[in-house]
Amino acid sequence: MAGTAVPDWKKDKLLCGGCFCYNAYCFAPEGCCTQDNECLCCTGDCTCCDTMPTQFGFCTCCPGCVVLPAAGCCVTPRALAQKSGNQELLAALPGLGKKADQLICGGCCLSGACADTTYCHAPETCCHGNSKCFCEGGDVACPCAPDVPSTCGCLGLTLYPKVSCCKKLGDLDYLTFVATQPKFPPQHQQQQQYQQQQQQ
16 A cells, blocks of 8 residues: 555655645755666666665676676576675675575666666556655656555645645655665765775
8 A cells, every 4th residue: 555654764844735646745955866677677766966874886898798797697686696795785785685596687887976877677556656856756656555655736735645735754644764774875874885895
């Protein structure tokens, strides 16, 4: 059921509008742009002047042929990490979640600037994702998913499931939140995570 397991990092997002399976939010700027979306048998993530713990940058020279951080063909991140012994990739596997076992189809990575990776896998849903760019963002789930609220409204006015105006998700009593790792953590948290990884 929609909205029964919303990640708690969305509590401070101001609900600007929604159309049942999609929501738009406003919030204080958190880095630049990030996106993590799934559609049928494809999953893609990308960042621009930003990072997120659910992404690892891969470079491919043609579909399915990975050249960085290690060479491999038609492999998953987990298989590539185990084959190459790349410590950075091995440390990143828990953050990748289910993407760790999906085939890497394509990727482009410019360290510190941008990264874009596409994965292939057996279909699990029609579409599901989160995105943000500066002070605005959104989430989508079709069919509805527990981690995405189902609302209807525009310009800050919400009409469904309850009437409200310019409310943060954390102020909406019909949502249930669960503790999770931020998909798009603030920049200072990203720096701390990077420093911890370097020390390990």
